[in-house]
Amino acid sequence: MDKCYMCGNSLEVIRDKPYEYTESGLNVLLLGITQYRCGSCEEEYAAIPAPEKLHKIIGLEICRNRKALLLPEEIKFLRKEMNLKSKELASSLGVDESTVSRWENGRKRVGEGSDRLLRTLYLSCTEEEQDRRNILEVLKSFPHHRKEIGERQAISLNPQDWLLPDCACAV
Numbered sequence: 001m002d003k004c005y006m007c008g009n010s011l012e013v014i015r016d017k018p019y020e021y022t023e024s025g026l027n028v029l030l031l032g033i034t035q036y037r038c039g040s041c042e043e044e045y046a047a048i049p050a051p052e053k054l055h056k057i058i059g060l061e062i063c064r065n066r067k068a069l070l071l072p073e074e075i076k077f078l079r080k081e082m083n084l085k086s087k088e089l090a091s092s093l094g095v096d097e098s099t100v101s102r103w104e105n106g107r108k109r110v111g112e113g114s115d116r117l118l119r120t121l122y123l124s125c126t127e128e129e130q131d132r133r134n135i136l137e138v139l140k141s142f143p144h145h146r147k148e149i150g151e152r153q154a155i156s157l158n159p160q161d162w163l164l165p166d167c168a169c170a171v
């Protein structure tokens with residue numbers, strides 16, 4: 001990449017600055033990503049390798065390690081990663097479609113049971129087979145009767161977190 005898509009001017013390379021991966025809809029910081037900045041129109045670009053694998057790792061990070069109730073944007077992210085429409089997720093969880101919409105726009109807090117079932121769905125679709133038995137351990141690690149959704153702390157990822165040499169996705 002050497003020319004700005006917007007104005008055609010040449011781009012300056014930026015290294016060593018965490019990339020705010022706002023495209024995910026989440027607070028995710030990607031470390032070690034080369035970025036480009038147009039000195040003329042100030043447009044910024046980044047080359048994100050293996051985005052599918054990256055999304056999988058972000059989803060796993062949310063499901064395993066976010067101990068508070070899921071945030072609205074986390075629910076939306078997980079649903080989209082599973083390629084489910086709101087209606088499909090709603091019928092899988094046994095709730096109304098409007099309930100899913102309200103979780104995702106922040107007007108209603110997700111319940112304890114739906115939170116755990118949604119994580120279980122994602123993990124069972126996504127975890128490698130040898131890790132699936134750990135789903136129970138993940139669920140047991142959450143506090144009971146959670147009342148609060150999470151804080152928007154950044155998920156920071158290094159390239160090696162998703163670009164493993166033996167991963168077929170990392171091309």
Ligand SMILES: [Zn+2]
Nearest residue numbers: 004007038041
């Ligand atoms: Zn430009």
